Amino acid sequence: MNSLAFLANVGGCVEMTFCLFVVLVAAWLVFMGIGTLVYGRVRKRPRPTMLSWRPDYLAKPSKRQRAWPSQTSRLSPGGRVTLKPRISPVAVIGWCFVLAGLFAGAAFFSLWQALKAFRAEDLEWVPALYYGLGCAVVGALLTASTAMLVLKRLSPWPVLTLSTAAPVLGEPFDIEWLIHDPRHSVERLRILLVGAEEATFSRSRKSETESNVFAVFLIADCTSYAEIVTGHAQISVPAETMHSFKSEHNEILWSLLVGGSVAQRPNIGEEFPIVVLPRPGQGGSQ
Amino acid sequence: MNSLGIVLDNDTARFTPGEAVAGRVTWAFDAPPEALELRLFWRTEGKGDEDVSVVETVRIDGPGLSGERAFEFPAPEGPYSFSGKLISLIWALELLAVSGKESARQDIVLSSDGAEIVLGTVTAPEEAE
Structure with a gap:
């Protein structure tokens, strides 16, 4: 003083x-x-080489998406990928x-x-x-x-491990989850695979975006604590649906959503975008 | 009178990735154009602003007053043709006269089984309880 x-x-x-x-x-x-500046540097980090071969039309994470392998996870051999939420340092x-x-x-x-x-x-x-x-x-x-x-x-936070960094339409892949919950406060856990189309259009001088969810698949719905903390499932994106796609104004997004009810704390609500690939060509010329 | 045409070998105009998109183009002009271009491209339609991407181009220089030429492209791996509530993606072949107004277009469908993918609407997970 x-x-x-x-x-x-x-x-x-x-x-x-x-x-x-x-x-x-x-x-x-x-x-x-x-x-x-720091955030900009983090966002500009190059993507892992395992994903860099993707053609331009395949969806990349949009600004609103909160987690992406290049920023929040490690790619391990065999194509396994770990997805973690972004937590403030x-x-x-x-x-x-x-x-x-x-x-x-x-x-x-x-x-x-x-x-x-x-x-x-x-x-x-x-x-x-x-x-x-x-x-x-x-x-x-x-x-x-x-x-x-x-x-x-x-608060509790989830970690997902996928058997492949970029699932292919119609081909099964494994998903494992681990919930970091030292206080044993998660009462229910749901994991969903969600597909949505997102269109951006100009109105006057403003740009607006509209979304439509076209697919929701329930991967897990657990109420037993043992199942909540860790578990695994095998899923596949149906072959007859659309793969990830991104152009300047139009996008098909696939995401894994993890939702959890937590006692006396904010609920878990994380979104992990994934890239879903089209099936390889059958004509032998690709 | 000028005319341009695209005729596919596959009458159904449905293709799977890697399959040959083959056919022939025909043209007849009153005055010979400088060149013709055949383009394989996709475009989007719907609520969002239109996006277009040309994937393959074949140029026919000095086509003369009339003629026809066979073509063949390998069908790309993607993106698939789809029709959703907000967005549709349409593949097409377009033949146009360079520095002219004439053009012809043939829509095609590309997907893993040759059928256009139809995307519906489901209740968003936040609303589903």
């Missing part, structure tokens, strides 16, 4: 809160900038916590100065209140984000 008191004496309380506010906003912008949570604390402190300090100025019938309580409320809103958002990240990190 000595340094704060010194600065307050030099520049005045309102100037001090203003400077603090500017510094905190600058820190927030730097944090977001670094985060964007501890460092990100730590930074959110520190920034939330700084903004909360700035809000408290500014509001305290505003109260003091108000009691002294000094009009400087108005800008101080303004700065204080601004910091309080940002601090509250950061605190809520930190709490959500922590809760997400402590």
Whole structure:
């Protein structure tokens, strides 16, 4: 508090809160900038060579999809692929916590100065209140984000292992699941294979996207804890349906959805996009 | 009067990947065009903005006033022909006169069994309980 008191004496309380506010906003912008750069680098990582032979028309993960082998899993020999949800690193949570604390402190300090100025019938309580409320809103958002990240990190999360990185229409493949649940809090687990078409169209100057789910296959629906924690199943995408496809405005997406009911915590809800390939040509010329 | 035509050996116009897409093209013009192009391509139709991709092109230079030429492409591995609620994907052969307006088109179907895939609608998993 000595340094704060010194600065307050030099520049005045309102100037001090203003400077603090500017510094905190600058820190927030730097944090977001670094985060964007790091996230951009993660997204630009090359895909594993096992998947890179795919023709252009085969679907690639879209922005809304949350997990993809190139970012969240390891390809092992034999084409097996492990899919994991993206979980925020501890460092990100730590930074959110520190920034939330700084903004909360700035809000408290500014509001305290505003109260003091108000009691002294000094009009400087108005800008101080303004700065204080601004910091309080940002601090509250950061605190809520930190709490959500922590809760997400402590909640159960699934890991899926597929026997092949890119299943072929009509050919069976194995899927194994493992739920990390140290508190034994998952009460029900469902795993679905979902096929959807997604069309993007221009309306005025905006681009809109519409989806239609055309296939849902139930892979697992477990209520026994032993079956929830780990299990396996063999499935195949029917030969008479459509494989993954992506063009500039139109897409066929296949995803594995893992949903779980969790007691007293956020439910599990993860989406793992997969690439489904067409059957190899029968004419011998490919 | 100018005319262009595409005749497939396979009358059903249904193909499986790797199968030969074969036939012949015919043309007759009042004035000879610079060249003709036969294109194998797919396009999308439906709610989304149209996407087009040309997969194979055969150019016939100096075709003269009239004539015919046999062609053969291996049917690509994909994407399959399909018809969904939002999107349809259609394969076609197109013969057109370079620097002219005349063209002829023949739709074909490509899939693992030669039949167009029809995609319906099911209840989204979030809604199914």
